Amino acid sequence: MIRYIARRLILLGPLLVGITFVSWAAIQLAPGSGDYFQSLVLQYPQISPQTIAALRARFGMDQPPWIQYLRWLWSIVHLDFGLSFAYQVPVTWLIGSRALNTLLLSITSMVAAWALAIPLGIYSAVHQYSVADGALNVSAFVAISVPSFFSALLLLYAAFWTHLLPLQGLTSVTYDVLPWWGKVLDVGWHLILPTIALGVFSVGGLMRYMRNNLLDVLRADYLKTARAKGLTERRVILRHAVRNAINPLVTLFGFELGGLLSGAAFVENVLGYPGLGRLILEAVLKKDVFVVMGSLLLGSVLLILGNLAADILLAVADPRIRYD
Amino acid sequence: MAHDLVAARVAEQRRREAARARTPLALAWRQLTRYKLALVSGAVLVAAYGIMVFAEFFAPYALDFTDRSLFYAPPVGVHLRDAQGRWHLRPFVYAYRLVDRDLRIYGPDTSRAYDIRFFVRGFRYRVLGFAPTDIHLVGADPPARLFLLGSDQFGRDLLSRMLFGSRISLLIGVLVVLITFPIGLVLGGVAGYYGKIVDNILMRSVEVLASFPTFYLLLTLASVLPATLSSGARLFMIAAVFSLVGWGGLARIIRGLVLSIRELEFVLAARAAGLGDLRVIVRHILPSTTSYVIVAATLSIPGTILGESGLSFLGLGVQEPSTSWGLLLAQAQSVDVLTHFPWLLLPGLAIVVVILAYNLLGDGVRDALDPRQRSS
Numbered sequence: 001m002i003r004y005i006a007r008r009l010i011l012l013g014p015l016l017v018g019i020t021f022v023s024w025a026a027i028q029l030a031p032g033s034g035d036y037f038q039s040l041v042l043q044y045p046q047i048s049p050q051t052i053a054a055l056r057a058r059f060g061m062d063q064p065p066w067i068q069y070l071r072w073l074w075s076i077v078h079l080d081f082g083l084s085f086a087y088q089v090p091v092t093w094l095i096g097s098r099a100l101n102t103l104l105l106s107i108t109s110m111v112a113a114w115a116l117a118i119p120l121g122i123y124s125a126v127h128q129y130s131v132a133d134g135a136l137n138v139s140a141f142v143a144i145s146v147p148s149f150f151s152a153l154l155l156l157y158a159a160f161w162t163h164l165l166p167l168q169g170l171t172s173v174t175y176d177v178l179p180w181w182g183k184v185l186d187v188g189w190h191l192i193l194p195t196i197a198l199g200v201f202s203v204g205g206l207m208r209y210m211r212n213n214l215l216d217v218l219r220a221d222y223l224k225t226a227r228a229k230g231l232t233e234r235r236v237i238l239r240h241a242v243r244n245a246i247n248p249l250v251t252l253f254g255f256e257l258g259g260l261l262s263g264a265a266f267v268e269n270v271l272g273y274p275g276l277g278r279l280i281l282e283a284v285l286k287k288d289v290f291v292v293m294g295s296l297l298l299g300s301v302l303l304i305l306g307n308l309a310a311d312i313l314l315a316v317a318d319p320r321i322r323y324d
Numbered sequence: 325m326a327h328d329l330v331a332a333r334v335a336e337q338r339r340r341e342a343a344r345a346r347t348p349l350a351l352a353w354r355q356l357t358r359y360k361l362a363l364v365s366g367a368v369l370v371a372a373y374g375i376m377v378f379a380e381f382f383a384p385y386a387l388d389f390t391d392r393s394l395f396y397a398p399p400v401g402v403h404l405r406d407a408q409g410r411w412h413l414r415p416f417v418y419a420y421r422l423v424d425r426d427l428r429i430y431g432p433d434t435s436r437a438y439d440i441r442f443f444v445r446g447f448r449y450r451v452l453g454f455a456p457t458d459i460h461l462v463g464a465d466p467p468a469r470l471f472l473l474g475s476d477q478f479g480r481d482l483l484s485r486m487l488f489g490s491r492i493s494l495l496i497g498v499l500v501v502l503i504t505f506p507i508g509l510v511l512g513g514v515a516g517y518y519g520k521i522v523d524n525i526l527m528r529s530v531e532v533l534a535s536f537p538t539f540y541l542l543l544t545l546a547s548v549l550p551a552t553l554s555s556g557a558r559l560f561m562i563a564a565v566f567s568l569v570g571w572g573g574l575a576r577i578i579r580g581l582v583l584s585i586r587e588l589e590f591v592l593a594a595r596a597a598g599l600g601d602l603r604v605i606v607r608h609i610l611p612s613t614t615s616y617v618i619v620a621a622t623l624s625i626p627g628t629i630l631g632e633s634g635l636s637f638l639g640l641g642v643q644e645p646s647t648s649w650g651l652l653l654a655q656a657q658s659v660d661v662l663t664h665f666p667w668l669l670l671p672g673l674a675i676v677v678v679i680l681a682y683n684l685l686g687d688g689v690r691d692a693l694d695p696r697q698r699s700s
């Protein structure tokens with residue numbers, strides 16, 4: 001097990017090089033769309049060419065692309081993500097808190113989705129072909145068909161007219177003067193809307209998956225044995241069937257995380273949530289190259305670590321799985 | 325003797341019927357018809373694509389039609405009974421009247437009823453790109469406006485723009501499938517067939533692609549598209565971006581399937597017959613993956629539609645003056661607009677309906693074609 005984790009972590013190195021190369025190539029592909037400095041000149045024609053050249057040199061943008069890439073790679077090894085063109089501050093300052101916010105949103109959504117989807121899936125499977133099962137199935141399909149930007153807009157609409165929840169952002173204006181428990185409550189209060197907007201999609205998929213897994217398990221012989229022993233139906237389902245049906249869901253964890261990171265980008269933009277997705281959109285529009293690269297890299301690292309965690313969890317949860 | 329002949333005939337007929345009933349296509353069709361939801365979804369999609377093809381006929385107004393005096397007008401009320409209490413034979417509308425200039429609140433001008441006319445003459449267009457005509461399904465005489473779903477901030481008819489926008493929203497999914505599937509099939513086939521170093525290189529690249537949060541990568545790639553592209557070229561570039569990001573998942577699964585298929589005897593036979601590698605892969609191995617590929621294609625289209633709407637929603641996809649459902653929905657992004665002019669959310673509803681239809685159809689098709697993946 002430890003050897004397996006070690007091997008995965010070692011493979012992480014080449015993978016990260018590949019990722020940075022792809023992101024760099026993606027940005028360099030731009031044929032004549034101009035970089036940050038060109039748009040700066042368009043915006044402020046009074047800036048002298050010397051100033052622009054000096055700025056370029058300061059960020060190392062006067063070098064050929066492949067040298068820029070190698071330099072950037074070299075500084076990444078030293079955990080230096082470079083400077084943001086637009087804000088003139090280290091990219092790590094910008095990205096750090098944003099990534100934490102996105103992670104917070106993704107995790108609350110995931111927890112909420114699992115807490116809701118698993119009981120619903122169990123109920124649906126146990127009452128297969130009932131009216132409730134049919135209704136839940138159709139709702140699940142609707143849930144996986146609603147784009148997160150649309151669910152965010154609908155929630156925004158509802159929240160505006162009901163005045164129940166804050167519309168935008170992660171904190172209130174008074175956040176800084178609140179005591180620590182007030183801060184926690186305030187953030188929690190602001191998290192409700194984005195969590196629902198982002199979680200709806202996951203609930204549908206997870207519920208269907210749980211239902212199908214449980215239906216497979218319910219046909220198994222060991223459940224007949226359990227019933228034959230005279231266990232109550234409740235105990236048969238909860239202790240014997242559900243435990244086995246839940247295992248494969250762990251593999252979805254990594255997959256879910258990828259979807260959540262992408263979906264969060266929309267929710268963040270609609271609901272004004274200060275996260276990584278909104279940062280990368282702003283940076284992409286401003287052609288703030290180092291911020292884009294940093295966000296892509298960090299997003300990917302989150303995803304890879306999430307997948308690794310899922311694989312380890314699976315091995316812990318299911319003794320039949322062995323990674324040599 | 326005669327009796328034997330009859331019996332033989334009956335047996336022959338039964339055998340034929342059984343054979344006919346058991347062709348894979350017939351089996352699949354029988355399975356599919358068991359899923360009423362899937363059939364209904366299929367019908368919805370056929371209708372949506374049909375309307376898309378004849379968008380100009382169904383649209384009361386042209387793509388670039390604007391009535392600057394009627395921005396943010398709510399959906400027009402269709403009446404049968406007028407303000408004086410008289411019943412009309414034809415449904416009619418009233419012209420808009422600005423009630424509150426500051427809040428953009430409109431009311432009906434009940435002084436005169438304007439009949440809704442069918443098969444009216446309007447802007448000129450070409451059916452399917454050639455037959456010129458100016459006949460439209462519905463219309464109303466000016467100054468009344470037939471804004472059945474309301475108008476946007478420039479006084480453009482939302483319904484007409486949704487009809488024209490459906491072209492991009494509905495076609496991008498198909499376009500991307502047409503690009504990614506040949507690539508994914510061939511690369512996955514090659515990786516699985518040759519194994520070793522080819523396999524290693526291809527699968528490591530797939531892993532790199534799969535390590536990105538998809539939407540971040542789409543965002544970055546879409547942002548480098550030059551702003552000077554024509555709308556047609558831009559659509560193709562966006563499709564190319566989706567394909568670049570999307571071929572990996574399919575290639576990986578095809579590779580897995582090919583790994584097991586290539587050990588089967590018919591592949592050995594094909595090779596023994598002296599066929600070239602590419603021919604063996606394309607003509608003998610890949611056809612065995614058909615049922616999986618059809619299901620994967622159906623289920624990949626809604627994902628692309630979602631992605632395009634998302635990009636356009638954020639302003640990085642389709643650009644004005646052409647439009648798509650995502651771009652139309654982008655108008656509803658600000659809280660003020662959204663809460664006061666909620667009909668601008670309708671393009672989002674169209675996205676949900678189409679994606680739902682594809683998901684339900686895909687689920688039905690999977691159950692019909694691939695019993696192993698059947699979801700009880």
